[in-house]
Amino acid sequence: MPSSPHPFASPSHPVQHGQQARSLHSWSLATQAALALQGACLLATALFTPLFALGSVLPIGDLWSVIAAVSTLVTTVSVLAALAAIIGWLRWQWLASSLVAHSTEAGSAPDPRGASAVRRSPTWHLLSWVIPVIALWYPLQNVADLDREGWRREHNPAAPARPARTGDPGSGLRRLWWSCWLAWSVVSTLGMNAGSMTLTLLGHLLGVAAAGTAVLLVRRISDALTGRTSPLPEILRTWGWVGPAPTPAAS
Template sequence: MYPPPASPTHPSYPPPPPLLRPVRGPAILAVVALVADSLVGVVAAVIDLWYANVVDRIIADPTSVTDAEIDTADLVYALSGIVETIAYLAAIVAFLVWLFRVRANAEILAPHGHRRSRAWLILGWIVPIVSLWFPKQIVDDIWDASARSWSSRKGLLHAWWAAWLIGAWVSNVAARVLFSADEADALAAAARFDVVSIALMLVAAVFAILVVLRISGEQEKRRTEMSPVLRPGAPAPTGWA
């Protein structure tokens, strides 16, 4: 629908600017998912160390560990890996939901300030080689569109991306070591190496949470400022949709 035509007693109103969509909900979802993934990671790290200790005991003296204890250790270790994977995937989905929302708002704030199309919000993470910098560029552009005085202060973004790249690489190496381990001592080493990857991903998760909160907070401020406010005594522009 369109605003009513101008008249001496009923002045016309310009079409309202596009409104920013709320980001608080997706931001909370992303933060909760990242925190949950981090907590699962901590539990998984404890299980890794416990499992490595069981393997060490088997290497030192096979008779010191019962078959039931070995079966329990294998089961708990495998289940922890499954739960850890599920939590990680849930965190990815929640982060992408938030990323799509803040990108849509950023396109309103800076229509020509984005180097990558929306398709790269997903493809940028999975296409080899470009995954090393495309996601960072996308978040950089969202940051610049949302920010004001602090747009050039990107130390937090740099720290997040560096932690993510290092953590993802170490995690990938840890997975390869685990799947290629065929001896007891290799299994223990893989479990301990997984603790290192979990610690690095925890650091990346903390920085990711700070990035989510920073961008979301600024967009919420901008959304409040851009909300239409009627002048005192002015007639409401009926018929707008």
């Protein structure tokens, strides 16, 4: 039995829309895998941090060499995973923002509800990460736009999009992710400059939290935008949506 069409698929461009959704899903999985690997490496590094401190005062002999070798391997893998996560995230966000901005309804012109759901173009979704000062809040706003639009499409695709600059039905997961990301960046830099084991360990743990929440956020947004049934538990798919769910429009 053929699956029902996505509510934002257009019969005039079904192949293009399908390709966009499949590409978004594929990059979503790749990004999640890279983020999960990076988080695992950061956790392993956090476990190694106190061992290095003990190794400097305890005569552990050959065990020290093994620990150092494994730590070097983990660090190398972590750097590669971080690079893959950066590339994957940027590509995923470009595809997600493009899918939302260019969505169409059956038999209609480009859907103004989708266009109004994101306040910035896909290009700005990427540039926001690298421009000083605005990089402190623009990326969070951009991801919030995608998350809110995903919620609307999943729960009530007939409803008009929430205006991008007004209101927010909830943002628990997004705010936790962004707080962990910023804290990780600051604490890790301070720990490296000060040579503090405590700050370095805290930075690794914050990185684990940032990677874990990013995986959940990418999965939630991608599943909602592509019309897939999410395998995430209900609490993880809806966490942060503190307001009432959109009310379906009367038929």
